[in-house]
Amino acid sequence: MNFCSSCGAPVTIQVPEGDHLPRHVCSACRTIHYVNPKILVGAVPVWGDRILLCRRAIMPREGYWTMPSGFMENGETLQMGAARETYEESLARVTIEDLLSVINIAGHNQVHVLFRARMNGPEHGATLESSEVRLFSEHEVPWDDLAFRTVTHTLRHFFEDRCKGERGLHLVDLDTTRI
């Protein structure tokens, strides 16, 4: 950040009065520009005993598999964001159910929030973001070709819980900068 998005003057980095962290502060209008972590939302869509995964058509990790997820937008709830991302990436309409995993990636300034979801119908398909979208039984999941550790953690918890007849919420810290 070099310039004030409000008035266009240069910003400087300083600790504002009453604060304890350096912030970008405008040299002219004194606006303080805070930068905070972002939320990614997504879902594990279920149809019968199978789950829906997407093969990424975009970088990073193009060609690898993930559950649908992406950045939460202003004006929506976590559940609305998870349903929207699922449709955008897989063309599946889902009903969002309970929280499955909340994953801190402090090194990336991100929190990932994943839900269990029920597919409203079997429809799904490839999109601009997903070269292939398909349903997987547990034994078919491409564990060695998952795109991110967030996917691996979330799917592992999903199947372990299902095996035990539970619906847990898993709070996970991923402590490096690699997602």
Added chain:
Amino acid sequence: MNFCSSCGAPVTIQVPEGDHLPRHVCSACRTIHYVNPKILVGAVPVWGDRILLCRRAIMPREGYWTMPSGFMENGETLQMGAARETYEESLARVTIEDLLSVINIAGHNQVHVLFRARMNGPEHGATLESSEVRLFSEHEVPWDDLAFRTVTHTLRHFFEDRCKGERGLHLVDLDTTRI
């Protein structure tokens, strides 16, 4: 947002190629400036059978009571943020435990994440942000003088769960713009 924080040129509002929402886009360097929801983190600190609340010394809702909470910072996990906010607002050192409530306030572009926490000792005290900090038994909680609906929901769930011997995670939507 009027100017590009990267190069200082004016921004325009347009839907970038491949996107579906209007964004602030720089007229010169074409940087897309995304604006996303913010996370507030906090805790219900417990000492014995009492909980710690803070009387707000700042606007909004100055003079009303809240559990410690505030904006999550870059570089921290949800739990680190909740412990930091608790210390900053109440001088209490806590061990963060499990998730208590996750509250969507879509109209404010916020998600509030509250944890149960165990106080490491009985120490606590007033701060710049809290004119008074004290421990409350359930029957002493100032229900009519709580600062925000997020506080009311979270404390109600806390005490209902404790009464039942449960430790639930409560996902709540507050659907207006009033916090």
